Amino acid sequence: MQKIIKSIIILLFFFILGIFFLSLNRSSNYDTEYLVGNKIEKIKLVSFEDNKIYSEQDFKKTKYSLINFWASWCAPCKVEHPYLMELSKERNIQIFGVNFKDKKTNASKFLKVLGDPYDYLAQDINGKESVNFGIYGIPESILVNDELEIVKKFIGPIDKQDLLNIKKIIN
Amino acid sequence: MKIKIFLIIFFLSLNSSLYAEKSLDENKIHKNLRCLVCQGQSIADSNSDFAITLKMVVKDLIDKGKTEDEIYKFLSDKYGDWILYNPKFNLGNFVLWSLPYAVFILGGIIIVFLLRKKSKKT
Numbered sequence: 001m002q003k004i005i006k007s008i009i010i011l012l013f014f015f016i017l018g019i020f021f022l023s024l025n026r027s028s029n030y031d032t033e034y035l036v037g038n039k040i041e042k043i044k045l046v047s048f049e050d051n052k053i054y055s056e057q058d059f060k061k062t063k064y065s066l067i068n069f070w071a072s073w074c075a076p077c078k079v080e081h082p083y084l085m086e087l088s089k090e091r092n093i094q095i096f097g098v099n100f101k102d103k104k105t106n107a108s109k110f111l112k113v114l115g116d117p118y119d120y121l122a123q124d125i126n127g128k129e130s131v132n133f134g135i136y137g138i139p140e141s142i143l144v145n146d147e148l149e150i151v152k153k154f155i156g157p158i159d160k161q162d163l164l165n166i167k168k169i170i171n
Numbered sequence: 172m173k174i175k176i177f178l179i180i181f182f183l184s185l186n187s188s189l190y191a192e193k194s195l196d197e198n199k200i201h202k203n204l205r206c207l208v209c210q211g212q213s214i215a216d217s218n219s220d221f222a223i224t225l226k227m228v229v230k231d232l233i234d235k236g237k238t239e240d241e242i243y244k245f246l247s248d249k250y251g252d253w254i255l256y257n258p259k260f261n262l263g264n265f266v267l268w269s270l271p272y273a274v275f276i277l278g279g280i281i282i283v284f285l286l287r288k289k290s291k292k293t
Contacts, residue, residue: 005281038248128227131228
């Protein structure tokens with residue numbers, strides 16, 4: 001019996017040591033990788049131009065949609081903008097812009113100067129609707145299929161590599 | 172007249188107690204939600220943009236009549252279990268939840284064994 005107790009204590013010691021080892025080597029940053037495959041539901045976004053409401057049906061018109069959260073006050077949004085412009089030339093995808101906590105005049109000016117890559121443009125004045133998409137900062141983009149399942153999430157500005165990845169997925 | 176006064180006081184106290192309960196719940200929920208853009212803070216402790224937005228969403232969900240568990244489910248569906256300070260029991264965290272109990276039981280067994288051994292010797 002004493003031997004069993006000793007082996008249990010040793011096993012327990014190594015088990016706890018293993019847990020510490022795994023936990024300390026794991027990134028403590030928020031990771032959205034496991035949200036891939038989740039379905040976005042109950043979409044209710046107000047159009048930037050008028051009071052039209054965009055719903056799930058608007059995301060089913062093409063095989064893929066990229067939902068991009070941006071604002072004119074967000075510097076990294078300017079960095080990703082040329083890549084969105086390039087992506088807007090693709091046929092298999094529609095880009096759905098959500099203007100996040102922004103002033104309408106500033107947002108319009110931003111698009112006038114840098115170009116408008118969006119097939120649809122919505123506004124989220126107080127940021128509450130973005131919570132439904134799991135957004136916690138901008139720029140953030142979500143690639144969804146026509147079933148509204150998350151294919152990929154992009155935290156931060158879209159770069160050249162992301163653009164290539166998106167093109168690879170949609171073509 | 173006495174009945175009228177009693178009814179007024181009753182409804183006023185009922186209203187204030189309901190309000191207190193609601194605000195208490197709201198604060199409890201805030202304390203269990205991690206501020207994803209902060210360093211180890213709940214949204215109750217943070218005034219970041221994200222925390223403020225999340226507080227508004229929690230308030231809306233409470234006003235819609237959602238329960239505490241429904242609010243946690245809604246937010247963990249959107250942000251994953253990482254947003255909860257007190258994640259729900261599931262298969263993924265089974266070991267984490269059951270380990271303290273297992274150690275407690277094992278400790279008890281060891282103590283009983285040692286005590287028996289000691290009593291046998293004496």
